[in-house]
Amino acid sequence: MTEKVVEVSDLTRRFGARTALASVSLSMSRGAVYGLVGANGAGKTTLIKHLLGLLRAESGSVRVFGRDPVADPVAVLSRIGYLSEENDLPGWMRVDELIRYSRAFYPAWDDAYANDLLQEFALDPTARIQNLSKGQKARAGLISALAYRPELLVLDEPSSGLDPIVRRDILGAVIRTIADEGRTVLFSSHLLEEVEQVADHVTMIHQGRIALSAPLDEIKESYRRLSVRFAESRPQPPAVAGVLRWDGGGREWTAVHRGGSGELQAALAGWGARIEAECVPSLDEIFVAHVGVAAASAPDS
Amino acid sequence: MRSPAAAIAWEFRRRHRWGLIAVAAYMLVLGTIRLLVLEPGRGIDFEDAPSFALAVVVPLTATFMYFLAVFSFGLGGDVAARQSMYPVRMFSLPVTTAGLAGWPMIYGAAAIALLWFATRFLALWPSGVDVPMVWPAVLAASLLAWTQALTWTSYPLRGMRVIVTVLWLVVIDAVVMVALESKASEPVMLAILAPHVPLAYLVARLSIARARRGDVPDWRQAFARLRRATDVLRRRRDPFSSSAHAQAWLEWRRFGRSLPALVGILLPFELALLFVFRDTPAIVFETLLGVLITPPFMGAFVAPTVGKSGQPGRDSSGVTPFIATRPLTSASLVAARLKAAAWSTLAAWVPVLVAVPIALRWSGALPIVVDWKRQLIEAVGTPRAAAIALLGIAALVAATWKQLVQSLYISMSGRDWIIKSSALLALSFLTFAVPLAHSIGGSKAAMAALWTALPSIAAVLVGLKTAAAAWVAARLHDGRLLGDRTLLVGAVCWNVVTFALYGLLMWIVPRLLVPAYVLALVAILGVPLVRLSAAPLAFAWNRNR
Numbered sequence: 001m002t003e004k005v006v007e008v009s010d011l012t013r014r015f016g017a018r019t020a021l022a023s024v025s026l027s028m029s030r031g032a033v034y035g036l037v038g039a040n041g042a043g044k045t046t047l048i049k050h051l052l053g054l055l056r057a058e059s060g061s062v063r064v065f066g067r068d069p070v071a072d073p074v075a076v077l078s079r080i081g082y083l084s085e086e087n088d089l090p091g092w093m094r095v096d097e098l099i100r101y102s103r104a105f106y107p108a109w110d111d112a113y114a115n116d117l118l119q120e121f122a123l124d125p126t127a128r129i130q131n132l133s134k135g136q137k138a139r140a141g142l143i144s145a146l147a148y149r150p151e152l153l154v155l156d157e158p159s160s161g162l163d164p165i166v167r168r169d170i171l172g173a174v175i176r177t178i179a180d181e182g183r184t185v186l187f188s189s190h191l192l193e194e195v196e197q198v199a200d201h202v203t204m205i206h207q208g209r210i211a212l213s214a215p216l217d218e219i220k221e222s223y224r225r226l227s228v229r230f231a232e233s234r235p236q237p238p239a240v241a242g243v244l245r246w247d248g249g250g251r252e253w254t255a256v257h258r259g260g261s262g263e264l265q266a267a268l269a270g271w272g273a274r275i276e277a278e279c280v281p282s283l284d285e286i287f288v289a290h291v292g293v294a295a296a297s298a299p300d301s
Numbered sequence: 302m303r304s305p306a307a308a309i310a311w312e313f314r315r316r317h318r319w320g321l322i323a324v325a326a327y328m329l330v331l332g333t334i335r336l337l338v339l340e341p342g343r344g345i346d347f348e349d350a351p352s353f354a355l356a357v358v359v360p361l362t363a364t365f366m367y368f369l370a371v372f373s374f375g376l377g378g379d380v381a382a383r384q385s386m387y388p389v390r391m392f393s394l395p396v397t398t399a400g401l402a403g404w405p406m407i408y409g410a411a412a413i414a415l416l417w418f419a420t421r422f423l424a425l426w427p428s429g430v431d432v433p434m435v436w437p438a439v440l441a442a443s444l445l446a447w448t449q450a451l452t453w454t455s456y457p458l459r460g461m462r463v464i465v466t467v468l469w470l471v472v473i474d475a476v477v478m479v480a481l482e483s484k485a486s487e488p489v490m491l492a493i494l495a496p497h498v499p500l501a502y503l504v505a506r507l508s509i510a511r512a513r514r515g516d517v518p519d520w521r522q523a524f525a526r527l528r529r530a531t532d533v534l535r536r537r538r539d540p541f542s543s544s545a546h547a548q549a550w551l552e553w554r555r556f557g558r559s560l561p562a563l564v565g566i567l568l569p570f571e572l573a574l575l576f577v578f579r580d581t582p583a584i585v586f587e588t589l590l591g592v593l594i595t596p597p598f599m600g601a602f603v604a605p606t607v608g609k610s611g612q613p614g615r616d617s618s619g620v621t622p623f624i625a626t627r628p629l630t631s632a633s634l635v636a637a638r639l640k641a642a643a644w645s646t647l648a649a650w651v652p653v654l655v656a657v658p659i660a661l662r663w664s665g666a667l668p669i670v671v672d673w674k675r676q677l678i679e680a681v682g683t684p685r686a687a688a689i690a691l692l693g694i695a696a697l698v699a700a701t702w703k704q705l706v707q708s709l710y711i712s713m714s715g716r717d718w719i720i721k722s723s724a725l726l727a728l729s730f731l732t733f734a735v736p737l738a739h740s741i742g743g744s745k746a747a748m749a750a751l752w753t754a755l756p757s758i759a760a761v762l763v764g765l766k767t768a769a770a771a772w773v774a775a776r777l778h779d780g781r782l783l784g785d786r787t788l789l790v791g792a793v794c795w796n797v798v799t800f801a802l803y804g805l806l807m808w809i810v811p812r813l814l815v816p817a818y819v820l821a822l823v824a825i826l827g828v829p830l831v832r833l834s835a836a837p838l839a840f841a842w843n844r845n846r
Contacts, residue, residue, distance in 0.1 A: 052622070052626055054622060054625050054626070054844065055845070055846050056845045056846065071781055073629070073631070073844075074628050074629060074630055076628075077626055077627065077628035082622070084622040084623070084626075088622055089623055090551070090555070090623065100540060100541065100547075101541070101547050101550070103540060104541035104544045104546065104547030105544045105627060106628075130382075
């Protein structure tokens with residue numbers, strides 16, 4: 001049986017009248033990359049904060065490496081590498097001071113690896129963090145999160161607002177971590193094309209609820225984007241089982257469908273329609289089909 | 302919102318509403334006491350200056366400092382940074398530079414003038430004091446205007462803002478002091494002070510215009526060689542021996558140098574008085590007393606920084622994820638802060654303990670102190686005199702550390718409403734307690750009753766402290782914040798210190814003067830326990846929300 005790194009069951013969290021997480025259950029196995037996707041304010045960071053013990057479960061339970069991260073922070077946090085979207089590294093520290101400070105907490109700190117990353121990211125060790133650009137700060141944070149080769153790497157919106165080169169560095173870090181056998185990565189983002197590049201398993205979260213959670217390959221196999229041509233122009237598309245979303249107008253419509261295309265073909269025949277083309281949708285399209293809004297354009301809450 | 306002026310005013314009002322409400326409440330209390338408790342227009346004979354200071358001067362000064370910070374946007378940025386502290390987000394507003402500079406200065410001047418006039422007419426002033434009408438308001442407005450102008454200016458070097466601002470404000474104060482010494486009339490004072498406000502406005506406008514186009518002077522290259530030398534020294538540092546040591550280092554770097562720096566700045570000026578008044582024992586005594594209470598007094602100003610867990614320049618008091626995700630227990634994170642506070646205390650006291658004997662010797666005031674020592678030894682004997690001196694120094698050092706850490710249980714909770722409510726409660730307590738203390742002090746019967754009741758009051762306080770300590774210990778145990786062994790060791794240490802203090806007091810204080818059980822109560826109340834123990838609870842509440 002594969003050891004569970006993370007087990008969340010029936011987790012609910014409210015902030016005042018707003019429900020941030022509603023009966024969320026999730027489990028993560030060792031040695032895989034998990035993509036946590038959702039619009040801004042969907043509950044991704046709230047879920048991650050529960051895993052780190054920064055939020056206490058109001059109801060339900062959270063276990064990381066089999067332990068409660070609130071009750072046993074040392075045992076849990078010493079095995080996690082965390083890069084926050086808030087970029088809250090102390091601005092007065094120099095990069096070399098950050099490394100010296102961080103290494104004290106992790107017996108497995110690898111000096112050679114830290115130096116490699118420092119050179120690869122072209123960071124000046126004597127530079128103050130407050131004087132670094134946003135991308136350089138993300139790189140500095142990445143060094144302090146990676147250099148002890150954590151068993152679980154948690155990246156909360158690491159690419160938010162960063163240029164493509166820094167995003168490439170972050171994805172490279174994820175790939176490097178995967179290369180270390182037995183490491184697990186939780187990668188939260190609303191940039192779904194990035195998640196698609198590295199994730200083995202995708203969890204979509206929407207308004208505090210899990211909308212979809214499955215291996216990426218399974219998702220890709222289950223969903224189809226179909227171009228449908230109706231015999232006559234239609235103001236509204238028909239309600240067809242398995243179709244999550246319709247786009248288009250007149251006689252030309254596009255459907256995102258879950259399930260076999262044969263069943264859909266049969267159903268559409270009754271409406272005088274035929275499937276013109278069929279392809280695997282992107283993760284972005286599947287997400288939009290599930291939640292009804294574009295991941296990156298949803299309002300903050 | 303109909304205009305930029307209204308929008309800027311709204312932001313000040315909305316963002317600082319609780320502070321402004323607290324100031325208004327204080328003024329209301331002052332006015333109520335004046336109108337209802339005392340006859341209208343009557344002054345009050347403050348027999349001791351501290352009462353007046355606590356009732357009026359301290360809240361007035363605190364509010365003035367608060368207004369300086371609010372209207373200069375000093376709460377929202379890094380004071381030592383080279384860049385202007387004017388909020389960058391406002392540079393892109395469709396508002397003229399004159400408007401950006403002018404409206405905050407007008408609102409600040411109005412608020413600070415209102416503060417003075419309210420205090421002038423509502424506060425209880427000592428009888429016989431001729432309180433000036435207008436010029437203090439203009440002085441306050443000038444100091445605020447210059448603080449705004451110099452805060453919004455960009456500087457070529459880091460830290461230069463603090464030096465320039467402090468020096469310039471001291472110069473203005475010195476001019477005012479000279480004018481007062483010369484018994485300048487109100488019109489003369491106004492003539493000296495009034496030009497400062499438009500001058501400061503011009504500087505502010507120019508500074509904002511430069512900051513708005515991103516113009517920041519830079520002299521850093523000139524110091525590059527020195528920086529390279531310090532970098533070499535820095536690279537030679539060894540790794541930390543433990544995570545607790547690393548965390549204590551972080552806390553030391555975050556706040557540890559503030560108290561020694563503040564004490565170091567004040568100390569030369571205070572000790573200079575010994576050279577001027579070396580032949581006047583009363584002033585030598587007051588100077589030494591002032592020097593010795595400087596570290597605990599300044600500790601009160603540093604304490605908010607010690608308690609802060611959020612990022613500098615941010616309003617939120619919540620702990621940052623960077624700190625919250627350290628693989629340390631909440632108790633260890635608090636312990637690191639307590640340890641750094643202890644280092645800070647020692648670093649502040651070492652120069653005091655070294656400089657005072659040197660200053661006494663060089664100034665020629667040493668014979669006065671030697672004479673006091675002789676008198677004390679004659680009165681109580683050499684061992685007791687030495688014990689009193691050592692206990693006094695130890696108490697002052699402990700008081701300094703206590704000042705830094707005693708409110709951690711509030712500030713580390715990370716809840717703004719708790720922090721602001723406690724400040725309001727403290728201010729309200731002072732406002733009521735000082736007139737009450739003054740009233741009791743003025744009545745022999747009340748003093749006698751209080752003296753008789755003191756043991757009972759102390760016993761009640763000891764009961765409350767013990768109950769609170771038991772509750773905190775149970776919570777620490779139940780929340781698994783401290784292990785059984787640590788709790789036991791802590792309890793034993795507290796008892797040892799309390800018994801040691803009790804023994805010392807029994808030896809020093811004559812039995813006829815104070816009964817032994819009262820000394821026991823004093824020892825129990827004197828050794829910190831509950832508030833310190835509650836700090837890990839507060840931090841865990843903040844860390845695991």
